[in-house]
Amino acid sequence: MNQRRWVAVAIAVGLFLFSIVTSMMMPETDEKIGSESLNNLLYGTDELTPKVIEEGNSNKKIARLSVEGAIIDSNPTSFLSQETYNHQKFLEQIEAIKEDVTVQGVLLEVNSPGGGVYESAEIAKELNKLKKERDIPIYVSMKNLAASGGYYISAGADKIFATEETTTGSIGVIMSGTNYSGLMEKLGIEDATYKSGALKDMGSGQRPVSEKDKEVFQSYIDSSYGRFVKVVSEGRKMPEDKVKKIADGRIYDGKQAKENGLVDAIGYPEDALEALRKDKNLKNAVYVEFQSDSTGFANTLFGAQFGKGSDKDDFLSILENLTTKEAPKAMYYYGGE
Secondary structure: OOHHHHHHHHHHHHHHHHHHHHHHHOOHHHHHHHHHHHHHHHHOEEEEEEEEEEOOEEEEEEEEEEEEOOEOOOOOOHHHOOOOOOHHHHHHHHHHHHHOOOEEEEEEEEEEOEEEHHHHHHHHHHHHHHHHHHOOOEEEEEEEEEEOHHHHOOOOOOEEEEOOOOEEEOOOOEOOOOOOHHHHHHHOOOOOOOOOOOOOOOOOOOOOOOHHHHHHHHHHHHHHHHHHHHHHHHHHOOOHHHHHHHOOOOEEEHHHHHHOOOOOEEOOHHHHHHHHHHHOOOOOEEEEEEEEEOOOHHHHHHOOOOOOOOHHHHHHHHHHHHHOOOOOOOEEEOOOO
């Protein structure tokens, strides 16, 4: 370990020993409180609170939501993590907005190539619930990239902004994998898979792809595509047959997307925020983002994930990712897998 990490470990050990001493001196009923206090000291708290981005009238709030990176539900561990988008935290932010009665508008900033079919659908569902249950307008600002799943989560918004340089569209579903059965045959390696049905190992790279495999996979993809088309049709108030004409997987820049009815206006996040304020009578509303407190000692020194997993955990996580065999997965994703 490097010098900085040794210092952090020394601090953590010191605090741990201090907690043991103090816990021995306090009543049994206070032990839990002491443990929680130490954890908060090290890592901060997970409670989401509104952090002010722009000052205004606190009785009215516009909440900022941000999707940066691939929309996948992952749990990166420890200091090796390069976390960008956190799916569970994003859903918690939506819930916090729903519970705050002073929030009267939402600006969703999207910079994503899309991601999982399930995760994209879950976000769209929760945003739709937020709109209906709280009657909260949602405006979207597409930044550098808002393609496939990035568009899926945007389609139901009240108003969508994109810059002329934004890459969007890519409406469709993709599932890809690698078939190396031919290479195995050349190397004299035989597949030894035992299965209960002919299609149980669909997607395996160890045997040739059959016509039945292709038929079943294509039917599965078509079903997912149909749901995507329906989301766009309902969100953009556009007939499904018209959506299908522009939803062949191609990408659009912001100008092309506007011409095809996929976005409403050309502009940057500040333009979308200004329009939301003007359109919904929220000119004096405070602009906030719901965040957790990550100012503990360990987090401040080494980032939000430090200390929550050991070096051994990191190694095992990497090894598992390298050796785990995954079946092809349907994705609302631009650029393949």
